[in-house]
Amino acid sequence: MKPIIQIENLHAGIDGVEILRGIDLTVMPGEVHAIMGPNGSGKSTLAQVLAGREDYEVSAGSVTYQGIDLLELSPEDRAREGVFLAFQYPVEIPGVSNTYFLRAALNAIRKHRGEPELGTVDFINLIKRKIQLMQMDESLVKRALNEGFSGGEKKRNEIFHMAVLEPTLAILDETDSGLDIDALRTVAEGVNRLRAESRGFLVITHYQRLLNYIVPDIVHVMVGGRIVRSGGKELALELEERGYADFETELAAAAAPAG
Amino acid sequence: MDSTILPTAERAAPAMAHTEPFLAAWQSLESRLNGAQPRPLKALRQAAVDRFAANGFPTPRLEDWRSTDVEAIYETRFAYRNAPGTVTEAELAPFRYAGCAQLVFVDGHYVPALSRLTELPAGIQAGSLAEALAAAPERVGGQLATLARMETPAQAFVALNTAFIRDGLYVAADRGAVAETPIQALFVSTGDDDGVCFPRNLVVADEASQLTVIETYATLGRGRHFTCGVTEALVGPGAVVDHYKVQKEQRSAFHVAALYVHQDRASTFDSHSVQHGGALVRNDWVAVLAGEGVSCTLNGLYVMAGEQHVDNHMLVEHVAPNCYSFELYKGILEEASSSVFNGRIFVHKGAQKTDAVQSNKNLLLSRQALAQSNPQLEIFADDVRCTHGSTVGQLDEEAVFYLRSRGIGDEAAKSILTYAFAADIVERIKPAPVREDLEAFLFQRLPDGDIVRMAAL
Ligand SMILES: Nc1ncnc2c1ncn2[C@@H]1O[C@H](COP(=O)(O)OP(=O)(O)O)[C@@H](O)[C@H]1O
Ligand SMILES: [Mg+2]
Numbered sequence: 001m002k003p004i005i006q007i008e009n010l011h012a013g014i015d016g017v018e019i020l021r022g023i024d025l026t027v028m029p030g031e032v033h034a035i036m037g038p039n040g041s042g043k044s045t046l047a048q049v050l051a052g053r054e055d056y057e058v059s060a061g062s063v064t065y066q067g068i069d070l071l072e073l074s075p076e077d078r079a080r081e082g083v084f085l086a087f088q089y090p091v092e093i094p095g096v097s098n099t100y101f102l103r104a105a106l107n108a109i110r111k112h113r114g115e116p117e118l119g120t121v122d123f124i125n126l127i128k129r130k131i132q133l134m135q136m137d138e139s140l141v142k143r144a145l146n147e148g149f150s151g152g153e154k155k156r157n158e159i160f161h162m163a164v165l166e167p168t169l170a171i172l173d174e175t176d177s178g179l180d181i182d183a184l185r186t187v188a189e190g191v192n193r194l195r196a197e198s199r200g201f202l203v204i205t206h207y208q209r210l211l212n213y214i215v216p217d218i219v220h221v222m223v224g225g226r227i228v229r230s231g232g233k234e235l236a237l238e239l240e241e242r243g244y245a246d247f248e249t250e251l252a253a254a255a256a257p258a259g
Numbered sequence: 260m261d262s263t264i265l266p267t268a269e270r271a272a273p274a275m276a277h278t279e280p281f282l283a284a285w286q287s288l289e290s291r292l293n294g295a296q297p298r299p300l301k302a303l304r305q306a307a308v309d310r311f312a313a314n315g316f317p318t319p320r321l322e323d324w325r326s327t328d329v330e331a332i333y334e335t336r337f338a339y340r341n342a343p344g345t346v347t348e349a350e351l352a353p354f355r356y357a358g359c360a361q362l363v364f365v366d367g368h369y370v371p372a373l374s375r376l377t378e379l380p381a382g383i384q385a386g387s388l389a390e391a392l393a394a395a396p397e398r399v400g401g402q403l404a405t406l407a408r409m410e411t412p413a414q415a416f417v418a419l420n421t422a423f424i425r426d427g428l429y430v431a432a433d434r435g436a437v438a439e440t441p442i443q444a445l446f447v448s449t450g451d452d453d454g455v456c457f458p459r460n461l462v463v464a465d466e467a468s469q470l471t472v473i474e475t476y477a478t479l480g481r482g483r484h485f486t487c488g489v490t491e492a493l494v495g496p497g498a499v500v501d502h503y504k505v506q507k508e509q510r511s512a513f514h515v516a517a518l519y520v521h522q523d524r525a526s527t528f529d530s531h532s533v534q535h536g537g538a539l540v541r542n543d544w545v546a547v548l549a550g551e552g553v554s555c556t557l558n559g560l561y562v563m564a565g566e567q568h569v570d571n572h573m574l575v576e577h578v579a580p581n582c583y584s585f586e587l588y589k590g591i592l593e594e595a596s597s598s599v600f601n602g603r604i605f606v607h608k609g610a611q612k613t614d615a616v617q618s619n620k621n622l623l624l625s626r627q628a629l630a631q632s633n634p635q636l637e638i639f640a641d642d643v644r645c646t647h648g649s650t651v652g653q654l655d656e657e658a659v660f661y662l663r664s665r666g667i668g669d670e671a672a673k674s675i676l677t678y679a680f681a682a683d684i685v686e687r688i689k690p691a692p693v694r695e696d697l698e699a700f701l702f703q704r705l706p707d708g709d710i711v712r713m714a715a716l
Contacts, residue, residue, distance in 0.1 A: 051664045055656070079666035091661040095682020096675055101714040105665040108710075112666070144682075144716055161665065 002067060003028050004169050004200035005050075010061035012049045018059065019045045021225035027169070027200040034211055034236065035204045037222035038244045043204045044088055046222075047173040050202075051085035052078050065169065079105075080112035082168030086158035086175050093145040098157065099127060101145050102164050109165060130163045134190045152183040159190040170194070171202040176210035188213030208240035223247045277333035278315050282308065284339045285422055291341070297396035300424065303404055307421035314412040323413040326599045326631055327541055327570040332513050337455035337485050339423075340366035344449030346373065346479065351447065354477045354507070356692035359443040360385055362428055366448055367456030369426050382436030383470065388429040388461055399429065402463050406491045406519035408545070416515045416541075420489040423457035427488075430461070432468035432498070441471035441501075441690050448477075448484035448512070460490040464498035464526075471501040473693060476536070478508040483538070488516040496523040496550060501530075503693050507700075508536035510565055517543040524550025524579070531688050532559035532571075533697055535704075540569040548575070548582040548610075559588040560684040560697070562704065563596035563628075570599040575617075577610040580640075584614070589684050590621040591677060592628035603635040606643055613643040621651040622680050624673075667710065674705035675714055682716070 003026045010023040019042045027033050037043055049056050050063065052075030063070040070078060093101075107117045118126065131141060136156065146154050155175050162170055172191070176184055191201065191214050203214055211219070211233065219235040220227045221244070228247050229235065285308050296304075316333045317324040343365035351373060355361055362385060363373035369387035379385055391399045409418035428444035448454050462472055472492075478484045486508070494500050506514055514537045520528050534540055546555050561569045575584045590598045600619040621630035632649035654676050662672035678701055685701075688694040698715065702708035 048660075051660075053660055074669070075660060075663035076666055076668050076672075079664055085664050087661060087664075091655070091658040093658065093662075093676065093679045095679045095685065095716055096714050097716040100716070101662075101665075101675075104671075104710050104714040105667055107713070108666040108668065108671075165665065 001029060003064070004066060005070070006064045008062050008064075010046075010049070010063060011059045012045065012056045013059065014056050019056075019225050020049065022061070023225075023227060025220065025227060027202060029200060030195075030197045031217045032195065032201040032203060032214060034216035034219045035202060035222050036206070036208070036219060036236065036239055038248070039206070041222045042225040043222055044173055047085055047171050047202070047204060050171055051075055051083060076108070077112070079165075080109045084162050084165055084167030084170045086155075086162060086170070086172045088173040088177070090146050090154040090158055092147045092149070094147045096145045098143055098145045099141050102127070102161060105161075106165060126164065130160060133193055134160050134163050135186050136160050151178040152180065155179060155187060156183065159187050163190060163194060166194075168198065169200050169202070171204070173204045174206055175203075176205050176207065184210060185213060208236045211236045221247055278312055280336060281419060282312055288339065288423065297392060297400055299396070299400040300392065300403075304422050304424055307409055307418045310409050311415055311418040311422055314415050314418065317413055317415050321413050323572060323601075327539070327568065329515070329539070329541075331539055332485060332515070335453055335483060335485070335513075337453050338450070340368070340450070340454055340456060342366075343368040343370050344480075346447060346449055350479055351445070354445050354447070354475055356441070356443045356473060356475070356690065356696070358692060359441045359473065359690070361443045361445060362386065364426065364428075364444065364446045364458060366450070366454055367426055367458055378440045379438060379442075380436065382433035382468070383438040384429070384431045385442045386429055387426055388459060389426040391429040391431075399461070402493060403459075403461055404491070406493070406521050406545075406547075407489050407517065408519070416487055417489055417517050417543075420457045420459060420487050420517075423487075424459045425457065427459035427461070428472070428474070430470065430472055431463045432465055432470050434465045434467060436465070436468045438470040441473055443473040443475060445475045445477070446486065446488075447479055448482070448486060448508070449479045450484070451481040453482045453484060455485040455487065458486065458488040460488070462490070462492040462500065462502075464492070464494050464500050466495040467497040468495065469499040471503070471690060473503040473505065473690065475505045476508055476514060478512045478536075483511040483513065484508070485513040486516070490516070490518045492518070492520045492528065494520060494522045494526040494528050497525045498523070499527045501689060502528065503688070503690070504530070504532045505693065505696070506532070506534045506536050506540060510536065510538055510567065512537045513539050515541045518545070520544075520546040520555070522546065522548050522550060522553045522555060525552040526550065527554045529556040530558065531684070532557075533693075534559065534561040534569055535563070535700060537569070538567060540567070541572070542570070543572045545574045546576065546584070547578060548584060549578050551579045551581050553579065553582040555582070555584045557584075557586045558684055558687060560590070560681055561588075561598060562591045562681075562701070563598060564593035565596060566594075567596045568598070570601075572599075572601045574603045574605065575615065577604070577606040577613040577615060580609060580611040580613070582610065582613055584616070586617040587684065588619045589681060590619070590630055591624065591681060592621060592630055593624045595625070595627040597629040597631075599631045599633075600649070601633045601635070602647065603637070604645060604647070606638040606640050606645065608639045610640045611642045613640060613645065615643070615645040617647040619649040620680075622677065623651060623653055624677065668707065671707035671710040674707050674711045677705055678711045678715060
């Protein structure tokens, strides 16, 4: 079976400062990987590099997505090929309809795949199904894209976008942060409903809490731009108890010149 | 075409010499009118032409004209049209707003055959200023030129317009009269040579009346037409006037205009200005909030490209206490276009509890584009709330990336965000045909506009 994504020795940074310092990670179809780590460890940077943010410079390594070189593609082509990033901070866009925007996005993706544009009726039916699936508040669907949405509403809306666009690889960047328990459950259920044999997930989170609802196949611990440990779902619990301090000390020790 | 070609100027005294062609045209018009005008108007026009002759055209040495050079105007020899040019319905159709009473002015002259004056209720009069003056010289003459100011060199174009007063829009709403149908005055300039016209508009809204006036400016033909206009609006107690100005002339046109508004107590004046035509565009707007409890909104959107230049000089005078003024001007500047926003708020000594908000935001879409923004607050009352802000910026890269990460192309993402920038101005435009016209313009103008149209609210 071909991996959905295979990241090898990925180094990336900004303005000459290295943030990702050799990431190796492979997601197989059907798998959910969690990436945990302290603030500033490079989780969002990894997510943004995978989605194609041009501010970051990749200095070494490779990313192979379904057999193709992902780093060669523009952000929109990555999306059209099935990569989706749920933003940690979704952007507010007045005057642009949440729903109609999604229709434009979906049609751009379909066009790329050589599929016909979705007509109004089909699109509305699709939206209705997804609203139900995601337990979205209908009013959000009618409003301007993220404009005046609360933090929780923005995160739910990201999951709604994901549900409509049906990506092959979904990267969730702290979609759980700032959510109350009800919102967290909705988001998690949304993700769980989309779990499929053909799909992979990279769930970035700061807290173990989310992983009670989205049970990962593999948990990675990221510290200082490296994955310092990978394991099963029990690793998340261990982290919850011990915190990241041990890993940071280990890392410091490893980085110290050999005596 | 019946035109008078203005003679080339003698270049002896620079600033003054440029006025010569206009003065000659004025003389020629004067002798042609020869007594066929009410006496007060004749005196007014004479005073105006004397002012204009004395002051000449404004130069960048004047503070108010520092950033807008009108040399291109006074270096052009314009033809003054003695009669309207020929316009076909097909040429006019794109500028007509459906569902509105439409008064059509061609080259400054009212053309009844092209106008559609249906559906106006009793108490609302809308038509040609020339006709209104002829019918009621005392009343209409007494309302005219009560607000416009033409004394100083900076006001030279108001003097020029006043010198050439002949026709324009006249709207009068009697006490309590309510016009639900918007009144559109459509000004078109025609011809393949460079034409000039001087529309003079007068809106008189008596106590508790309500009306909507739309001024649309367009040019046809290959000429570099010059429109030099003045609009005066007298807004009576409790009256509600919605005013729209849509300036969509060709990229070769010159447009210099002034709007003077005088508001009595508890009146509301809401204005929205859409500007995307012209080579050189200047608007001087003066709102005097003279009675208590007035609300005055002056919004605008300018979308410029090529080497277009637009200058909006705004003055809001809070004379009476407890008034509210709100100004939001937004600009989208592409290529080597440039803009000036000068927003002056003057709060008089007695104008306590003034609430004045002013904001000018500019989006630069190219490195060569230039936006200047100068807020000026002069406050002589102590219990007021005045806020102002101006921004000049580019598209937010993070937002562009957000849209691209959903599969939207780079160009389309930028266009969507440009549209989003303009959206709050678009949304505030109440008459559907005006709003939809602006939307259609933006969809057509922005790259990948069909995608923007698909995504727009
Ligand atoms: N655009 C940027 N410019 C400068 N520094 C950045 C930028 N993005 C991230 N960094 C730095 O890289 C490090 C990792 O950040 P980030 O990827 O956001 O971490 P995390 O998501 O794990 O909290 C931090 O030290 C942060 O300051
Ligand atoms: Mg982060």
